[in-house]
Amino acid sequence: MINKKSTILICGAGSIGIRHAKNLINLGYKNIVFFTNRKKLKIGSYKPKTFLKIQDAFRNYNFKIALITNETNKHIDTAIYCASKGCHLFIEKPLCDKKDKVKKLINIITKKKLINMVGYMMRFHPAIKKIKSMILKKSFGDIYHFYCEWGEFLPNWHPNENYKKSYAAQKIKGGGSTLTLSHDIDLMQFFFGKIKQSLIIKNKIGLKIQTETSTNIMLEFKKNISGFVHLDYLQKNEERFLKISGTKMIIKFFYLKNILKIYRNKKMKIIKYDKFHRNLLFLSEIRYFINNCKKLHICSPNINQAYKNLLDSKLI
Structure with a gap:
């Protein structure tokens, strides 16, 4: 069961990963762990636990939700690992830069019935x-x-x-x-x-x-x-x-x-x-994703939709 005591994994500590962490904290989700090459991380007065290896993060915590916010070329491999561990997935846009392994990811999330979303936050304006x-x-x-x-x-x-x-x-x-x-x-x-x-x-x-x-x-x-x-x-x-x-x-x-x-x-x-201010877009989308994870409701755009859109528009 997902609640405000749940531990959430964020894969990538660039500007967008930090933004999502701040918004999660503001929403009351303060148990946040980062998979990042940054050894020390501070978000305001909050000091999240960090891991250099994703395997170590999963050995120490039982995650139900993972946010994939690292570089685009790493999205799919990171998502596959988290999905194989049973995590609901939020993946920053774009979903991917290549077709490689996307179908494998879709098969895993379908088999495990995982809630998933791709972060096109402009839909919330x-x-x-x-x-x-x-x-x-x-x-x-x-x-x-x-x-x-x-x-x-x-x-x-x-x-x-x-x-x-x-x-x-x-x-x-x-x-x-x-x-x-x-x-x-x-x-x-x-x-x-x-x-x-x-x-x-x-x-x-x-x-x-x-x-x-x-x-x-x-x-x-x-x-x-x-x-x-x-x-x-x-x-x-x-x-x-x-x-x-x-x-x-x-x-x-x-x-x-x-x-x-x-x-x-x-x-x-x-x-x-x-x-209106810009952060409301990110706050709204992460609130929407978390609520859908709790209710096991399908998100839009989800990974399957985003992948088809990338193919149809010939972006990949």
Whole structure:
């Protein structure tokens, strides 16, 4: 039985692993263990136990939940080990950078009936929920086009670190603009369903790193819905924008300003999410995952869904 006394394993102590730990602590789950190469770790006043070898962690603790937050290229092997020990799994996005062993992981979680989830936290944004609701209610009429753009300057992510050594800049670790910034591709699948066709153009310009720095993706869904996703590591003035056009309504979502504009019948309505802050996305998704583990309810997106989405969109 999972409760606030349960010990939770976090595999990877980078920025996202630390963020999840802080949120778990705030939710009352204070028995956290890390599998990491960092020998000493402190989160506020909390000093979690750390292990250099995952086998040692499992020899010392009985985990029911594991969060996989290490480098993308290590996700599947780490998840397979934790699943084989009977852990419900939360895997940070993207699920993987290669097809290798994913089916083995899916077989294990299916056989053991493990709850699992992939961390595309943008699905928990109130504006995204609003847009999804309007799509389900067919408020747009016939949707004929979408466009979304996400551009950031990679060297600004962690200014005190060498960005060229970050996982996001290294091909061997599963980095690159396509997978690292794949949230918006997940959102288009969340909105419109199964992808029919995908065309991806990757460019390696502007930064001297191993991976692509810019990605352009054309996607076609059922019911003649098609559009364009642009992702890049190059924009010094960060941009994040979504537009969906239908015969009855058009929306524009400005993520950085937390503003959703709805155009209908020659009128514009503005919804401001003034009380929203970014960590609420991560807090909401981890609360959702933990609650589903307690109730043994299926999560979305789960590993099987995320894997199919990566294949359909030709990201791997």
